[in-house]
Amino acid sequence: MVSLNEKRSKVQYVVQNKTEWVDDDNKFGKRMLEKMGWKSGVGLGKNENGRTEHIDLKFKSNLKGVGFINGKYDSTWIAHSQSFDSLLQQLQQAHSPSASSSSSTIHNFHQTVQQTKTRLTSAYLPKDININDNKFGKRMLEKMGWKSGVGLGKNENGRTEHIDLKFKSNLKGVGFINGKYDSTWIAHSQSFDSLLQQLQQAHSPSASSSSSTIHNFHQTVQQTKTSYKKQSSGKDLSSRSNDELDCIFGWNKGNQLKIDQIKQDSSLDMTNEIISDNLYKTSEQSIEDYFKEKTKKKAQIQYEQSQSLNDQTIDSVDQNSSNEEINERVESKLEKNLKKRRNYSTVESIVDCDQSEMLPKKKKKSDQLNNDIEDPYKNCNLSELNGYQGESRINSFIKSKLMSAEDIAEKLPEKLTLGASGFTPAGYPKVIPRAYAQRIQNSKYPENFSINLYTGASTGDELDGVLARTGRLKLKIPYQSHPDLRKFINQGKLDFIDMHLSHVSRYIREGIFPPINVAIVEACDVTSDGRIYLTNSSGMSSTYLALAKDIYVELNEAHPLEMKGLHDIYLPELHTGRPINIDYVDDRIGTPYIRVNPERIKGIILTNKFDSSPGFKKPDDASFKIANHILDFILDEVEHGRIPKKLLPFQSGVGNVANAVLACIAKDNRFKSIEMYTEVIQDSIFDLIDSDKLRFASTTALTFSLEGQKRFFNQLTELKSKFILRPMEISNNPEVIRRMGLITMNTALEADIYGNVNSTHVLGSAMMNGIGGSGDFTRNAYVSIFMTPSIAKGGKISSFVPMVSHCDHNEHSVQIMVSEQGLADLRAKTPKQRAELIIEKCVHPMYKDQLRDYYKQAQRVSFGLHTPHDLQQALSWHVRLQQTGSMHPDCQQTKTKDTEQTAKQVDQTASTKK
Ligand SMILES: CC(=O)SCCNC(=O)CCNC(=O)[C@H](O)C(C)(C)COP(=O)(O)OP(=O)(O)OC[C@H]1O[C@@H](n2cnc3c(N)ncnc32)[C@H](O)[C@@H]1OP(=O)(O)O
Known part of the structure; x- marks a missing residue:
């Protein structure tokens, strides 16, 4: 079984006391205090004898009340109850027969009562705004024309007194006044009581059955009956039509499918329920039976859940179960977990999507048939x-x-x-x-x-x-x-x-x-x-x-x-x-x-066939150099704290260079554990597995050579826990890529001096493979790296050119450019700084001077100097390659201008092994 989510731990954030304001003249707090006359070091207040230290922030990480100190408590919180206790004590002493009721004790008692009274009333009685001219409320009212003693409002006939504050010290509801209540709350029970009383009186042999009493009695019975009928008939839905029921329950009648489904599901249970023409069922069970059955079902579900918890792994499944049964149980558990986690739709939700919604097919012209049907296995x-x-x-x-x-x-x-x-x-x-x-x-x-x-x-x-x-x-x-x-x-x-x-x-x-x-x-x-x-x-x-x-x-x-x-x-x-x-x-x-x-x-x-993947070339010297530049760069980033020590997951594109980078990580002792979130896993993963450095790999494809496939299947039991295969929509999803913060490594066919990359088109027009997922990853990467050998075709082609003949990844997304010559960190650089870096770090020596000359010329003749270009010369290297077979002026082995011949060469160039 593949492992489920890693356990997450809670992080506790400790609030540090911020004291830097004391020394920082820019801090608002300090500036404000200084404006009011305060000087650093002296106490607060007019007499400079207030606190000299700032108030400490305390982080409260428990569930205790504010102010609670283990085993102790802040006595101000219970001052009232204390003084009440002492009041009682004094009273007892004063009135106890054995007590010596000296006048001083009685005096103390009165004093305490008086103090307590004063404290309570001064705390809760409303403040009289009239007695204080500084009060905001009074000043505001006066500004609006009010004068002390007159009523509020235009006609000065509003209230003249302020609203009283009332202190509520009991548990009664708000508005409750002792002994009184709002009679509407108990109207029903009252009328019921009086009904009973009247009944008793009316039927008691000793009772005097006067006509008025009988009349009252009948009236009350009638009233009660009507209101009860109204109430109960409102709840009884048996007399309602289906249409009315649809309205009551808000049921969408159009959804016949669901109705049918429910009918089907319920058909097993026909003994207890009569299914009506629609969703509403009338049960023949008594309420008691209904609840009995419900409790039984609940207990059964709880039992099954506890059983399934015990079956957490396939290993624990009964030995006699067939593979099919085991899988079904594991899958149903996965399904249940998924449903529990969220209510998102899975693929099943679009399984029977309406074909008619699709756009009509395009009409195509017919072509001549190529009769050459080869047997793909003929050479195998x-x-x-x-x-x-x-x-x-x-x-x-x-x-x-x-x-x-x-x-x-x-x-x-x-x-x-x-x-x-x-x-x-x-x-x-x-x-x-x-x-x-x-x-x-x-x-x-x-x-x-x-x-x-x-x-x-x-x-x-x-x-x-x-x-x-x-x-x-x-x-x-x-x-x-x-x-x-x-x-x-x-x-x-x-x-x-x-x-x-x-x-x-x-x-x-x-x-x-x-x-x-x-x-x-x-x-x-x-x-x-x-x-x-x-x-x-x-x-x-x-x-x-x-x-x-x-x-x-x-x-x-x-x-x-x-x-x-x-x-x-x-x-x-x-x-x-x-x-x-x-x-x-x-x-x-x-x-x-x-x-x-x-x-x-x-x-x-x-x-019964393996994938016929051609496998990859063994990494060459240039690939290893590229790989080492990348690894040095990543470790440097770790040192600067820009990449965490435990690293970020890697994405690695297709091709031989990408394969070589992973092979190098496997050999490099500085790397301990690697995670991959990518779309293609190639044979190089085995190097990581052998060096015990692969923690986990998420991909959409396992693209192994024949040997790789055999090895993977043989080791599947142990390797299965290290791999997930996801749909392309998920493996390449920008949201997930961005969230996870990937180090992405993709290959360029060519790049220009400003960092624009062409991964797909030879000479701007012939398709090599396609952009694939390289754009999804590059644009959303945490660190996006592009790599390429500095020359191709034995030096006839420079991978670094004045201007790319086609642009797949632009200068804004490409952060790092690397060739076997070196690595250029393009982040936070102007176009001109990028050009200088790329020329110095990445370009092959045989093309360096040529590219420097282009850049100087571009600065001379460019329309603008932000990203200088000489438009006449920008694609001249490609033109030369097309015309002469080489980008280098001194290395023109093919002196023909026959474009068909050149196209053939380019086609060979484009025959990459993937
Ligand atoms: C399915 C997916 O999307 S996977 C995710 C990533 N996807 C991508 O990056 C898609 C785009 N990238 C690619 O298709 C590949 O990485 C490529 C084509 C850019 C490079 O592939 P690699 O195998 O690493 O490069 P390699 O150096 O072997 O070059 C391939 C061929 O192109 C030739 N080539 C290289 N640069 C140039 C150039 N500037 N002009 C013309 N030909 C060139 C090479 O000489 C080689 O030819 P050869 O096979 O005859 O020797």
């Missing part, structure tokens, strides 16, 4: 790609839904808007897409097909590659990294919308994108009540499953059933602005599965 060792051969998990529900991939492909529409699981080649469907591509290839009218493909991020060749190669892929969102996809995008044959990952779910739910008609997800288990347990990524699956009309599942047995519990599925409501309640990386707010209406699951196929 299949026995290696097949997963572990554990026991089969096929329950009767799965059996009832089993289909072949080809049959499913036949059922998919020709105009397909597919929401697929998967995020950076992890947890994506691997078989159905190929069968669909085959169907397109075999079709007489392939041009009838058109596919919009929505995923979490990039996926593997079995999905992105296969569908791209059909030539029928028309729209892809929101990220990609597949060479074939990239080729179509950069040839202008495929629409790709590069967007912040945190926006995707909302855009789809709100119908900004064409609506999804089919969802295909990879799962490790499916239950008969529609619970779908995902595999290596959470990505966008919850949104797609919630919205799709038809759902198909690839049940991948390569993933152990123990994967169940890794995910924490939660979809925030739209438009509510309610907080997403994640404060710490290991907080859980959702369910370990996505629940759908089982009827929407139209087919399931069985697979």
Whole structure:
């Protein structure tokens, strides 16, 4: 089981005595006193003999009364009772027969009584404003024309005396006057009493039954009867019509669904209750039986709750329980806890969202079909790609839904808007897409097909590659990294919308994108009540499953059933602005599965394949240098108190450099324990696990190499408590990122001298991968770091240029820039200071002079001098690269101006391994 919320401790704030005002001439208190003639060191007051020290602030941290000192008390609080006691004592002494009633004792007694009286009256009697001309009230009245002795108001006929203060020393209600009361309070009981009395008199044999008495009696009985009838008939609803009852209870009649549901639930209990045509039930039980049953039910619930508390962990569940039962119990507990924590909607609340609300699909022109359907596994060792051969998990529900991939492909529409699981080649469907591509290839009218493909991020060749190669892929969102996809995008044959990952779910739910008609997800288990347990990524699956009309599942047995519990599925409501309640990386707010209406699951196929993630290059020298600069910087920040000693959670982007940084942290003894709140976990996490430095990792995908996947599954039992997989909408949510205060590390393709970053476009026009989540994290980070080797392609490209050819992250969000040459802290710097820092710290020596020259020239010719640019030259480095194959004037190996040739080189450049 993954751990739940960390225990929080209360912090006690101690109020220090603020004494600095004594020495601080700017403090208001001191200035005010000095204006009134006070000098430091002398006492307060006219005679300078008042207190010389300020009043101490005392922090009261207990529940004792103010002034209470342990075992003692402040005697002023009980002065009255003391003097009363002594008064009594003196009285006793004075009147006791044995007492010597000397005149002095009696005198003392009278004196004490007099003093006590005076003290009490002077404390509580109203102050006479007439006797004191300084009183504010009197002065105010006089200003308004009032004179002593005359009445208030324009006509001077208002009250002439002030309002009396009355001291209330008893426990009687306000307004109570001894022996009197407001008779309306007891009118009923009085009339009842008198009724009884009259009855007795009327029927008593000795009574004289005069006609007037009988008349009175009848009248009273009649009155009482009427008022009782009125009262009781008001409460009796049995005679009311359903419409009246609807009005009384405020029931929304339109909500027939709920009524039906309640009827259904109640049908079990038909013996005791007759269910009327609407919600209102008439019970045949006596009140006594009703309460007996209620008490019994309450006791039963309490018993069950105490039982479930005892079952806190899976371990304690009865040995005979099946896996299914165990999971159900754990999940129902998680669900209960969640409901207890807050009443937010989960994914289930939008499961059956009304498809008609979505925007209509866009019409696309048909294209020529690319017939090249490759088998994604053709170069692979299949026995290696097949997963572990554990026991089969096929329950009767799965059996009832089993289909072949080809049959499913036949059922998919020709105009397909597919929401697929998967995020950076992890947890994506691997078989159905190929069968669909085959169907397109075999079709007489392939041009009838058109596919919009929505995923979490990039996926593997079995999905992105296969569908791209059909030539029928028309729209892809929101990220990609597949060479074939990239080729179509950069040839202008495929629409790709590069967007912040945190926006995707909302855009789809709100119908900004064409609506999804089919969802295909990879799962490790499916239950008969529609619970779908995902595999290596959470990505966008919850949104797609919630919205799709038809759902198909690839049940991948390569993933152990123990994967169940890794995910924490939660979809925030739209438009509510309610907080997403994640404060710490290991907080859980959702369910370990996505629940759908089982009827929407139209087919399931069985697979047994690992993700075909290409893995990463071993970190090179430059990556290690970058990593070390970053680590030195973080420790320096800790030393300056800007980052806490226990560090902040890390986000680390995709790519080789990002991978290297984590590998370096693992090796660096200065780092003890790391938390990750990120979207992709790569193989470098194993370095942190091996060095025992990983405390916890929250992510949306586990993007491991083949080796990494095998290792993770083998160690799942021990590793499960260190990981959570969240939907992309949560992992990338700006609110959570900002609240948690992350150190974010993302990679730039290029950056300019002012700190603007391009992560996506080669030469400003060719798409590399996409912005992915880098913008979500950078903009909301506590410390945002961008890293890049200072040169690419053996020096033909400088990663630092006069002006970026495309801007993904602007100078306002980028705080730290780092290359293997060094690190530039851009925080609180002007553009010109940033330019100087970046040139000196980050730029490769072979481009340093060239960039300095540009900056000097820019200052000479710039229109404005805040952010100097020479617009004629700002993109000249890119132009040179496009024309000659190198940004460096002395290093032009490709002397051709053939742009197609250059485009090919750029395309190779853009073939990043992710
Ligand atoms: C899914 C997610 O969103 S995860 C969260 C973070 N997401 C992102 O940061 C998305 C944007 N970032 C990325 O896609 C990647 O980090 C990249 C592409 C910027 C860098 O990836 P890495 O693998 O670290 O960089 P790497 O140094 O290997 O460069 C990749 C390729 O680009 C080339 N390249 C680097 N700089 C340039 C440049 N300025 N111009 C042209 N090509 C360049 C490299 O030579 C390399 O080519 P090669 O594979 O032929 O050797």
